[in-house]
Amino acid sequence: MSRKLFIGARLRRLREQGGQSQAALAGRLGISLSYVCQLENNQRPVSAPLLLKLVQVFQCDIAEFSEEQDKRLLHELQAVCLDRGVVGERIAPAQLARMVEHVPDIAAAFVSLAERHQRLREEYAQVIERFRGEPAGVSPTPLPHEEVRDFFNRRDNHIDTLDTQAEALAQALALRPGERAAALREVLRQRHGVDTLASDFDDFGVLRRFDARRRRLEIAAGLSDAQQAFQLATQLALLEQLERIDGEIAAAGLADAHSRGLARQGLAHYFAGALLLPYGEFLHAARAARYDIEALQRRFAVGFETVCHRLSTLQRSGARGVPFYLVRVDRAGNISKRQSATAFHFAHHGGACPLWHVHDAFAHPGQILVQTAEMPDGTRFFGIARSIGRGGGGWRTPRKSFAIGLGCELPHARELVYADGLDLAAPREVVPIGPGCRVCPRADCVQRAFPPAGKPLETSVDAEFLGAYRFGDEHGMHG
Template identity: 75%
Template sequence: MNRKLFIGARLRRLREQARLNQAAMAARLGISLSYVCQLENNQRPVSATVLLKLVEVFDCDVGEFSEDQGKRLLGELQALFRDRSLVGEDATQAQLLRMVEQVPELAAAFVGLAQRHLRLQDEYAQMVDRFYGEQLPTPLAPLPHEEVRDFFNRRNNHIDTLDALAEALAQELALQPGERAARLRDLLRQRHRIEVTALDAAAGVLRRFDARRRRLQVAAGLTDAQQSFQLATQLALVAHHDAIDAEIDTAGIVDAQSRALARQGLAHYFAGALLLPYGDFLAAARAVRYDLEALQRRFAVGFETVCHRLSTLQRSGARGVPFYLVRVDQAGNISKRQSATAFHFARHGGACPLWHVHDAFTRPGEILAQVAEMPDGSRFFGIARTIGRGGGAYLAPRKLFAIGLGCELSHARHLVYADGFDLASPRNVVPIGPGCRVCPRTGCVQRAFPPAGRPLEAGVDVESLVSYRFENEADELAYASRGNSADGLK
């Protein structure tokens, strides 16, 4: 054996299951009583000869004594104890290791119970999604990022107080695209006694503020817009912390982690509003019919920044087109989602594979357009495109996302991307859903999971391209068609 293998807890379990005392175990294995005691107390490693004897005498699998099994169990425990929504108290590495070594059955039972709990929690959330959408939050305590996300969605992603403060400051400083960073550095130094220095970009940190030394470090190598965003974020945290905290207090956010995430999100909101002042940006968007690339050039910012700002233009008396915004990775995980529309995002699980935002990864950098219909008959016009982040060196980390931006079909005529589309043609409508686990559509060949709470057809005599068939499928079809538009398109 190349490595020492200690099997104390597993040997003791095997002996107790066989209802043997240590002397009887020693006799069965042909070893001394003291050796059995030492093995069970992990004072000596097991030899290959004794290990093979154990397998022979007790007709067990040698894999039961593998270190890998213990490591897997330890890894699963560590993952569960990192989930603060599941386990309220911390556990040290030593405590978890002792649990695996001394009571592996209880450790395995705990992991099994926790996994069943998570599945039931997910099933319950999917059912709430299916019947109530996002209008009825689940009574389960939300995670911090979910609480903050829901706060922005309740406000239609528009925070008027911060928008007005940012717009007034942009006018005062006469900020010009491509020349913002220098003005913001001067402002931080003159009004707030904060010196801005460069930060090694290789560290992967974009911004670091030392409040005691009044020093702000910003990653070197960023564009003027990226530098300005980081400078404006810190400016918001320093100059407008009272306004930010007032928004958080009004929202009723009390959890410390949720408040920290909300504070960061609101500071980012201010930064975006400073770079893209409300009145100027809305006028420019209308003038170019929401042409994203034209807006990028006009304001010298990135594609995602333009999309994000468009999703916030909901000021009373001066509203832009109400958009939804999503950011999706290549695995289908939605890392950003906000909406001023009725578009239904699934709170749990992946997005619909028929949604064009996934196709964007197959055509990087190209803008794709789609008319989509949800199961309730509501229709949306959307565009999607990939964006990249990071890089700059051979081994530098890179990110790849797809950004989806869309609006209700009635607003599509205001978008340049709808030109040439026959918006009324059934051939141009793609039936999508909020996600397989909450989608009631039948007959979808792309369905990855059955909908939550629906019994599957148990027969095996019929097979088709559709992976899942349901009992009472006629009822399911009726459910899917309820509320559809008058032309009956599915």
Template identity: 65%
Template sequence: MTRKLLMGPALRRLREKNHLSQSAFAERLGLSFSYICQLENNQRPVTASVLLKLTQVFQVDLSDFSEDRNRRLLGELDAIFRDQGLVGDASVSPADIDRMVHTVPALAETLVALYQKQLHLQEELQQLVDRFYGDSQQAAQAPFPHEAARDFFNRHDNYFDALDRQAEQLAQDWALQPGRRAAALREQLQQAHGIEVVAGEANTLELRQYDARRRRLVLKPQLGDAQQAFQMATQLCFLAHGDLLDQACADETALADAQTRTLARQGLAHYFAGALLLPYGEFLQAARSMRYDVEQLQRRFQVSFESVCHRLSTLQRSGARGVPMYLIRVDQAGNVSKRQSANSLHFARHGGTCPLWHVFEAFAQPGQILTQVAEMPDGTRYFGIARSVQRGGGSFHAPRKRFAFGIGCELAQARELVYADGWDLQQPRAITPIGPGCRVCPRTDCVQRAFPPAGKPLHNDDFSESLVSYRLEG
């Protein structure tokens, strides 16, 4: 059924803009006074003939009365009232939002504009804090749950000793072997917890679904041995080692929010699963002997490129540390979905990351490992590798996830990585100047800059132009 077009407030704004009374407005349109009153009070819908008269008499744009505009407003207001960081637990129903859009659209537009201004100011403030204090200082705004959970892992250098040691001990007790882990974990879940592991539907996005009532764990059938083992280990952590998850989260006031705590617990369970598949001592020994060759480690442990990169970024056990590495995962749009650093590399929390980083070039050379020596504005140099990866697929219509991963270390430790062979690390043949992100980067001569730095006045000049998009005063 077609929705009736009610546009009383828009008609009232048009009449007042032209300084007309209701009777004069009705006369100009050739309509009765009572009909105009009913239209302005949303008691009658606007017909096509009335819209035609409006365009002929007042030369208005019909898009001003479009339902698409109302739908956009409805969507934007719905997002605003879902933002608990801004409005708390305010209970605003969809019906309330609908009435606001159709009754006082000017107020709805103003509210959306104010919300966008608020987000902009929050970002500007955090960028200034990042610029002057680094990522150890937070602006006085509540972060989003995923940001708070990510900060939680960074504060712990992406290493959780109790979980890691428990996983390592279980891997030894159960004699888990690459290529045969899934069968062993399936047996453990059945014998120790009475949980049956079964294959689910092929055409589903669900990787794992646990039915507590039926004691049944359903896995996506296309998963390989390591992927099945990872999902079973994740569920096992929730079922058998919830105390370790609670212990890891116990003293974290930043995890008081339920959503943030849920994300942190999920990340910790994934950490446990990765540690079970790649036991710390065995993996560290192999990484050192293979000089951190990711592809060799893939074959040795029969896991994905992504899994090896994750594990290399966690080798921070006291007395048995690996090379401290950063880890970053980006998509083709430049969104950073994972970032951890066990060394001094600073990631900006806002405004994206540096486009000169080779992790973005990896999409143009799928499957190839790219190397780079990069220098941050403070002069610290890093040696890193990057490669694109793809997950999903299996059929023409199956969805696929594409990411690029980057890992690396400070240049002083690069010789321990096989990828540095052939590089003169004392005088590298090519050094790429990068930054933490355009809005917080102090470099004034970068031709790739997408945004001016926060808090810096721009140079005004009508008589010259430069490859640098934004030139600064002084």
């Protein structure tokens, strides 16, 4: 039986943003005023036909009515409220849920303010630790990479304007896996007068360099056809799609030039990935292969991370794939990429949970590991993880390694080949994880690196436990 969808707060927000009364909206939808009131007060769920009417009336994506963004916001709000440096007294989970339901914009503003407060605390502590005098340049605004990451997450990591353009171009050029680079070089030459050449760059790590005055594009020598094509497609996006890219950036209201620059690069990369892996063709292949990543690698002649990243973007209205989260972690636990079309909650500060299988991937190079995990609110996820490497190619040439984690909420797991033969409901197979030690409410975790912020510690020396920390009787918040 399908879940009932209540859209009260989201419907009210869209209606008020459009300056419409409830009566006016009822007239446009062809329903009674009382029906609109019941919808906005979550007294009735929305039906599928009415949901489609709402999408037409508000000219929005159906994702505007998704519960996933509210669930993510609630998890973030709960994490913030665990920090006694931000909230003095415990707030009941039901109160937080009502806040997200009735005033989501205020809830999001509160989370943003708390995150800025935390960044200032961390920066101040670092300054004190280093004994370097007065704090300088401390800014309450988000760091550029955080702001851009949050922009993509708000869009469920799907940018439809660029995706559809890339798909149309891929079809027009009849791009074939393994033979893309030559076709894209010709497009750059014919359309833009740009000559492309392979180069052994003197500067370390350069992959692409464009000289606009000389109309010359240099691509690092030794790249595979797919890697060359990605760089060529990125440059093509910056030449042909810049107006659309800058339109997306302007609509996002990004704070400063650094954020806008990172977003411009990220959106150009998005177009390049969508050109190499056109939406409709890739979604059909992914479903047919039951999301077998290595099979998709062979089919489209691209790398493991490229396939995982593209799988996390398949959220086009009317043609959605499995909603995935994606994370990229280094050996020290630093998260360099995190995005989600699910309710999976990543900590905004600090490392990931050490019980998460993505860390185990480094001990099993090239192997795909699977895990069923449960977050503190009871939501369960099924995920895979595998290590990858980049660089190298010569003696003493620097090489970097990461682990990639890809996962979905448990109800979607059976759509993935990796869940075959597993008892997903077996309690012994479910690993209790959290968003990170600083905000995780689990009192019984023996792997905890440090206590959650603001929790009162038990410091009695009369007893000792396997876990490093014990804290008071107050339990964390559960949804």
